[in-house]
Amino acid sequence: MSRHRALRAKVRRGIAKWPVLIVVFVVLIGLGWLVFSWAGGVLDSRARALAQNCSEGDSVLRVAATPSVAGAVADVARAWSATRPVVYDHCIAIEVTSADSAAVLDGLTTTWDSNKLGGRPHAWLPDSTLWANRLSALNAKLVGAAPKSVGTSPVLLAAPEAAAPVLKDFRWSDLPEVTDWSKFGQSWGRFSVAMPDPSANTASALAIQSALAGGKGPVTAESLGSEASKAKLTKLAATVPPEVPPTTREALRRLGDSATVNAAGFSVTPVSEVDLYKHNTGKEAPSKPLVGVLPVGPAPVADFPYIALGGPEVGEAEVRAAQAFREFMTQPAQQKILASGGLRVESTQDRPSPSPGISWTAVTENLVPADATTTQQISSAWASADRGGQVVTVLTDVSTSMKPRLDKVKAALRGQVDRSVSGAFGLWEFARDLDGSKPYKQLVATGPVAEKRDALRRSIDGLKTADGSQLYTSLAACYETAHDGFVAGRINRVVVITDGASDGGIDLAALKSRLHGKDLAISFIAIGGEVDKDALNDIAQTTGGSVSVVENADGVDAALGQVLSTKA
Structure with a gap:
């Protein structure tokens, strides 16, 4: 009997299952709502953060790349775009254009032709630091950061199969x-x-x-x-x-x-x-x-340097975006993309296949390159040897403002004379009342450098400063003499070294009226910030020349080498 009472007692104390299920169901619904609310809040928070990061709107980073790697760089750019880059509260889009380095250099240092080259770039990837050197020699302020190589390519001799x-x-x-x-x-x-x-x-x-x-x-x-x-x-x-x-x-x-x-x-x-x-x-x-x-x-x-550009056309967002893209390009995944395009990179030995005519022979030792200034001098020395050399007349400023700069100018001129293999060279100076009432003086008439070398050295060593700076009158006389002595079949040019504006004599309009088109180029090396750059650019463009802007006389040597190495 007692056992039956125990069984009845157990039955009376049992709990029904359906209330428990209801409670569990309610709890799960509550938890689900909390999770959903939390996830929605995270997404809303991220959306707000993204909107805040792009509060300054969209910005375009334009990169000009040498044609041999432009396709691979564009592939890297697409990979970067997929990360949705944001820089300085700007959402960054990127455009890569294929452009010959000579055209980019000319556009950056003269007038950029958007119809031919697209928008002016914020970064440049030529095939060699040689181009960075040239850009620095023409205008160092256009180089926004030290160039960084993203890959290399050895120089070969291309030959017929036989x-x-x-x-x-x-x-x-x-x-x-x-x-x-x-x-x-x-x-x-x-x-x-x-x-x-x-x-x-x-x-x-x-x-x-x-x-x-x-x-x-x-x-x-x-x-x-x-x-x-x-x-x-x-x-x-x-x-x-x-x-x-x-x-x-x-x-x-x-x-x-x-x-x-x-x-x-x-x-x-x-x-x-x-x-x-x-x-x-x-x-x-x-x-x-x-x-x-x-x-x-x-x-x-060839070291394929990535150059973040500077200058007034490049905003802070583009500067930072250019640097961010540079770092992205040097990561292993992106290096593989560049390797697939034919560059050599350290992180992989992958090579594109098929690659007819290319054996990808291992390079056991690299040539140690010349420094930036010597690189320019090599090109100008070659220009003095090729096709009988150039016909160069130099007109240098010897006004009193040039006194702290004159020794560097002398060194640059003497070096050029010493390295010239052939061609012709002449030297003039200008200030005010140097030759009677004339503000200019012809020191060495333009002639074969081999015959004039000693006279040129003596005249360069004897340069000294004087008052005044009548540039336009002096340039007109120097130009007309050089034009009268024009040598057909050679590159003829006048190179002017100056650190200030013209302070007397004829004006710019009078000078331009005496110029004869683009058969005789006038190029300027402008030292410091006191020159009239607009006027110099006007003269240079009228004659097919160039303007190199250097901050101080230390840059004259490289700038002179750059000017004398070009065909125009």
């Missing part, structure tokens, strides 16, 4: 010495190297530097002024064919269209590895790819 195996032991130091294919046991006749203008073609500039170095480098200002270097430049200029294509791209096209060795009018041409890869795989690839030969010994290397 010629490439013959050149397996070729060295860059052979360039000035080899003049005939018989050296390699071949009967193809003259061995000549197409050297497109090194002031506009990086591969040519680096090849010349390697030929002068004769080893691992670097070429220095002292070695460049030696008789040995001048002899090498003379020999190298003699190996250049009569008709040289204006660009490396055109030289490759002519070689690729040739059925036999030397049919293009030359034997080989220097080219960066990535440029040759693009040529052999592009839309207009030759039926037989050109072969890239990596000469034996230290290799000149």
Whole structure:
């Protein structure tokens, strides 16, 4: 009986299941509502934060890239855009345009042509620091931050398929010495190297530097002024064919269209590895790819620097965005994208495939490049040797404001005279009442530099300051004399070094009325901030010249080298 009472007691104390289920269901609904509210709040918070971060609206970062890597850089830009970059409360969009470096340099330092080049860039990716040096020599304020390499490409010799195996032991130091294919046991006749203008073609500039170095480098200002270097430049200029294509791209096209060795009018041409890869795989690839030969010994290397630009056209948001994109480009994932486009990067050994004509030979030693100033001097020294050299008349300011700067100007002028291989050189000075009532004086009449070198040195060393600065009257006289002595078939130019505005004599309009178009270029090297830049730009553009702006006299040497290295 007691057991039955116990069972009845248990039944009476039991709890029904349906109330428990209801409670659990209510709790779950409550928790779900809380989770939903929290998630919604997070999303709303993020939306508010994003709106706040872009409170300054949208901004466009424009990047100009050299054609050989523009496609790969555009791929990197798309990857960056996918991260929805925000800089200084601006939502950043990015545009990458393909543009030849010579056109970008000209546009940045003169007048930017948006119709031809697109919007003015905030960052620039040329194929070599040579371009950063040139930009700094023309206007250092346009370089907003120190350039940073995003990849490299060694310089090769592009050769027809039949010629490439013959050149397996070729060295860059052979360039000035080899003049005939018989050296390699071949009967193809003259061995000549197409050297497109090194002031506009990086591969040519680096090849010349390697030929002068004769080893691992670097070429220095002292070695460049030696008789040995001048002899090498003379020999190298003699190996250049009569008709040289204006660009490396055109030289490759002519070689690729040739059925036999030397049919293009030359034997080989220097080219960066990535440029040759693009040529052999592009839309207009030759039926037989050109072969890239990596000469034996230290290799000149194009370093593809990313340059964040400066100047009044670049706002703070664009400056920061340019720097952020630079850092993004150097990350491993983006480096792989650049490698797939033909650049060499440290983080991967990946190479594009197929790559006809390119063996991707390992570079065991890089040429040590010359410093920025010497680099400019190498180009101007080549210009003094190529095609018989230039006809240059220098008009230098010797007003009293030049006194603390004159020693640096003298050093730059003397160095140029010492390094000049051939061509003609003349020297004038100006201030006020230097030659009777004339504000100018011709110190050395323009003539063959080899004959005038001693007289030029003495006149340069004897420069001293005087009162006044009658620039326009002096330039008119110097220009007219140079125009009367114009040498057909040569580059003729007047180079003016000054640190101030004209303070008397004829005015700008009178000077311009005496100019004769663009057959004789006037280029200026303007020191400091007291010059009338608008007036100088007006004169330079009228005659096809240029204006280099340097903050102090330390920049004169590089600026002079830059001016004298260009074809215009």
